[in-house]
Amino acid sequence: MAMPRAKGVAALLAFVLAVTACSSGSTPSPSSGSSGAAASGAGASGAGGSGSPAASGSGGASGGTAISASGELNVMGFDCTKGDDIALNRIKEFKSKFPDVTLKCTEGGLNDQQFLTAVRSGSPPDLIYMDRGKIGTFASQGAIQPMDDCVSKAGIDMSNFRDAAVKQVTFDSKVYGIPEFFNVVVLVINNKVLKEAGVSPDDVDTSKWDALKAANLKLLKKSGNKITRLGFDPKLPEFLPLWAKINGVDLISADGKTSNLDDPKVAEALTFARDLIQAHGKAADFFAARDSLSADFFGAGNPIAKDVLGAFPIEQFFLNVMADTSPNVDITVKAPKTKDGQDISYATGLTWAVPEGAKNKDAACAMAATMTSKDTWVAASKARADKRKADKKPYTGTFTGNKAADAEIFGTLVDLSAMPQFDAAVKATVAVSDKAFAMPAVAGGADFEKAWRDAVNKVLNEGADPAQALKDADATAQQALDAGGG
Amino acid sequence: MTAATAPAPGRLTRLSQDLRRSETRWAFLFLLPWIVGFVIFTAGPMIASLVLSFTNLSLRKNFDFIGTANYERLINDQRVGLALGNTAYFTILHVPLSMAFALLLALMLLRVGRSAGFFRTVFYLPTITPAVAVGALWLLLLNGQAGLINQALGLFGINGPNWTTDPTWIKPGLVLMSLWALGSTVVIYFAALRNVPLELYEAARVDGASSWQQFRNITLPMISGALFFTLIVNTIASLQVFDQVYTMYFGQPNATAGDRAALFYVVHLFNEAFVSFRMGYASALAWLLFIIIMVITFIQIRLSKRWVYYEND
Numbered sequence: 001m002a003m004p005r006a007k008g009v010a011a012l013l014a015f016v017l018a019v020t021a022c023s024s025g026s027t028p029s030p031s032s033g034s035s036g037a038a039a040s041g042a043g044a045s046g047a048g049g050s051g052s053p054a055a056s057g058s059g060g061a062s063g064g065t066a067i068s069a070s071g072e073l074n075v076m077g078f079d080c081t082k083g084d085d086i087a088l089n090r091i092k093e094f095k096s097k098f099p100d101v102t103l104k105c106t107e108g109g110l111n112d113q114q115f116l117t118a119v120r121s122g123s124p125p126d127l128i129y130m131d132r133g134k135i136g137t138f139a140s141q142g143a144i145q146p147m148d149d150c151v152s153k154a155g156i157d158m159s160n161f162r163d164a165a166v167k168q169v170t171f172d173s174k175v176y177g178i179p180e181f182f183n184v185v186v187l188v189i190n191n192k193v194l195k196e197a198g199v200s201p202d203d204v205d206t207s208k209w210d211a212l213k214a215a216n217l218k219l220l221k222k223s224g225n226k227i228t229r230l231g232f233d234p235k236l237p238e239f240l241p242l243w244a245k246i247n248g249v250d251l252i253s254a255d256g257k258t259s260n261l262d263d264p265k266v267a268e269a270l271t272f273a274r275d276l277i278q279a280h281g282k283a284a285d286f287f288a289a290r291d292s293l294s295a296d297f298f299g300a301g302n303p304i305a306k307d308v309l310g311a312f313p314i315e316q317f318f319l320n321v322m323a324d325t326s327p328n329v330d331i332t333v334k335a336p337k338t339k340d341g342q343d344i345s346y347a348t349g350l351t352w353a354v355p356e357g358a359k360n361k362d363a364a365c366a367m368a369a370t371m372t373s374k375d376t377w378v379a380a381s382k383a384r385a386d387k388r389k390a391d392k393k394p395y396t397g398t399f400t401g402n403k404a405a406d407a408e409i410f411g412t413l414v415d416l417s418a419m420p421q422f423d424a425a426v427k428a429t430v431a432v433s434d435k436a437f438a439m440p441a442v443a444g445g446a447d448f449e450k451a452w453r454d455a456v457n458k459v460l461n462e463g464a465d466p467a468q469a470l471k472d473a474d475a476t477a478q479q480a481l482d483a484g485g486g
Numbered sequence: 487m488t489a490a491t492a493p494a495p496g497r498l499t500r501l502s503q504d505l506r507r508s509e510t511r512w513a514f515l516f517l518l519p520w521i522v523g524f525v526i527f528t529a530g531p532m533i534a535s536l537v538l539s540f541t542n543l544s545l546r547k548n549f550d551f552i553g554t555a556n557y558e559r560l561i562n563d564q565r566v567g568l569a570l571g572n573t574a575y576f577t578i579l580h581v582p583l584s585m586a587f588a589l590l591l592a593l594m595l596l597r598v599g600r601s602a603g604f605f606r607t608v609f610y611l612p613t614i615t616p617a618v619a620v621g622a623l624w625l626l627l628l629n630g631q632a633g634l635i636n637q638a639l640g641l642f643g644i645n646g647p648n649w650t651t652d653p654t655w656i657k658p659g660l661v662l663m664s665l666w667a668l669g670s671t672v673v674i675y676f677a678a679l680r681n682v683p684l685e686l687y688e689a690a691r692v693d694g695a696s697s698w699q700q701f702r703n704i705t706l707p708m709i710s711g712a713l714f715f716t717l718i719v720n721t722i723a724s725l726q727v728f729d730q731v732y733t734m735y736f737g738q739p740n741a742t743a744g745d746r747a748a749l750f751y752v753v754h755l756f757n758e759a760f761v762s763f764r765m766g767y768a769s770a771l772a773w774l775l776f777i778i779i780m781v782i783t784f785i786q787i788r789l790s791k792r793w794v795y796y797e798n799d
Contacts, residue, residue: 288630
């Protein structure tokens with residue numbers, strides 16, 4: 001009698017194990033949170049109706065139509081609890097304006113795979129925080145939706161944002177994102193190294209290629225085969241679009257439909273930038289030296305502080321790094337110039353976007369509008385400026401992408417009078433911000449970028465002829481643009 | 487008519503008789519969790535990916551069946567050829583070297599007596615170190631200018647290459663890194679070596695066999711089963727190498743030399759699936775790899791009859 005019972009128990013156990021094996025990880029957990037959120041959402045409406053000014057607070061972009069929001073807001077790509085002070089203070093601002101919105105954020109940056117799978121499976125977040133460069137790819141895949149309704153509902157004035165940023169979030173004549181942050185490329189020049197090498201900062205000028213070539217040769221230093229100091233680092237492959245623009249051509253047509261990679265001016269720009277690298281020796285030696293000399297890029301041992309780099313183009317965030325970790329560096333910062341002498345820069349940044357199928361679009365719109373509004377930026381920047389002052393550290397400003405916010409931040413909050421070089425650097429950066437260009441939002445943008453990066457890598461590492469490599473890449477890139485990334 | 491189907495009932499009858507036996511039923515019942523898991527999490531996705539390989543699924547809303555277009559695209563995709571070449575290069579270098587070094591370490595373990603347990607743990611530690619940490623660590627070790635490897639080579643007057651930035655040296659550098667984590671193979675060889683009967687060596691010594699002759703004619707044949715197993719497992723693992731390579735050369739957006747020189751097959755597959763989101767094409771890539779692995783494994787099994795010794799042969 002005992003045996004069959006034991007077998008019965010074992011059979012039951014096996015069955016439970018089988019069922020567990022089937023279900024583990026495959027069944028979505030019941031969203032207790034969402035029911036809670038629904039309840040909170042209901043309460044929120046009540047609160048809103050009770051006259052709380054915050055419950056229907058203005059999106060605040062430009063004092064347009066008010067937007068009301070409540071309920072649960074799922075955000076992906078923006079860490080609401082572990083970000084820096086600028087992020088956390090803006091979240092605080094949003095929460096104070098929309099107390100009836102329950103904010104739920106994923107940790108860490110946006111994971112494309114996680115996001116697109118969520119969209120595909122019908123459970124997308126309500127709002128994502130993403131790289132502006134991917135707007136075209138996501139929009140063409142139907143993963144995000146136009147935000148024109150949000151723009152008009154929340155009274156967001158897109159002309160408040162920098163042109164290059166707006167261009168990056170506009171796809172097929174529709175606005176797909178509310179931009180924030182504006183990283184522009186500037187030339188950072190190490191005066192100490194230049195003096196030692198007998199080079200004038202005027203010679204580090206991207207419009208005078210012969211002078212720059214000669215300066216590079218004087219600035220670089222070698223000990224036997226070992227490179228001990230980089231001269232001028234052109235930052236390839238990532239800044240090829242900038243070098244092409246300096247030479248008067250865009251990698252892609254303004255409408256995003258035609259690849260210009262086979263334009264002889266692109267090949268000429270790539271050849272020049274490659275030669276700056278090869279003046280140091282083989283590209284492999286240059287990159288190995290760059291890796292080792294820049295090992296502490298974000299710390300006090302950054303290559304400018306260590307005097308192991310003459311000059312390079314770099315996003316303006318590096319000014320913050322130096323002001324924070326090595327404020328005594330002797331630098332000149334200026335805008336890159338086109339060959340005909342015009343200031344130019346290359347911009348990148350982030351954006352808020354609403355996924356296709358988002359359930360709480362009003363709250364998503366409210367958050368995007370609030371986070372990017374002038375008032376929010378200024379409040380968060382003021383908090384940072386005060387904190388930096390208390391810590392006896394300089395505040396070099398926040399490049400928000402919102403022109404009005406930038407004007408107030410750099411006009412009233414940034415005071416670098418005690419650090420004249422950083423003061424001049426920040427002023428030069430602000431001045432070039434309006435002259436910056438960005439890659440347009442295009443379908444197949446990821447494949448287009450892969451094609452030109454591949455060409456640059458072939459030229460640098462495999463000795464390919466620039467014109468031929470770019471011609472080959474152009475065919476691949478055009479195919480990608482025509483296929484729209486499919 | 488019935489004569490043609492006559493042989494089948496014999497086998498079916500035997501199966502039904504087996505199933506009627508209580509032990510067989512219980513065996514299947516206890517195997518059920520694994521069988522269900524296998525069907526749902528392995529066989530199911532494999533069949534699904536085979537179906538997807540004939541579609542243009544790309545995380546867009548809808549997809550269409552496109553026949554063999556993905557497989558035709560494989561032929562024209564230059565990066566497939568590049569990735570296959572890189573993967574074959576790595577496999578051809580890594581598999582024999584890893585087996586030779588692991589055997590050497592296992593032979594050394596055999597001689598250290600009581601300390602074998604300690605060294606076994608030491609040899610196994612790299613295997614359980616997270617791949618991302620290993621990748622980041624080796625980027626520093628292999629740096630052409632300041633890395634420890636080249637500094638060590640410098641002590642012998644050797645001017646080491648740029649392991650991480652010179653396309654010619656990237657794959658040898660990766661092979662070097664792969665030889666650091668041989669723990670599993672060492673443990674398998676160590677166990678196999680301990681199972682070789684000592685009487686065989688004693689008899690050989692009496693007959694005047696040298697150490698090399700003993701190793702060649704006793705040790706190698708007696709552990710050939712373990713060698714064969716690791717040959718198959720290491721070959722498959724090499725053809726699927728991904729995590730450390732991805733961390734080292736594809737984790738940062740501005741990779742230079744590694745972008746092409748370290749483009750291994752599974753890295754390319756991953757990029758197509760999860761960077762470009764061409765799931766249909768990535769499925770076709772996965773099936774090509776599956777077929778390659780199947781053919782190589784089949785050849786290895788066929789050839790094994792010539793050199794693998796089993797006690798009951």
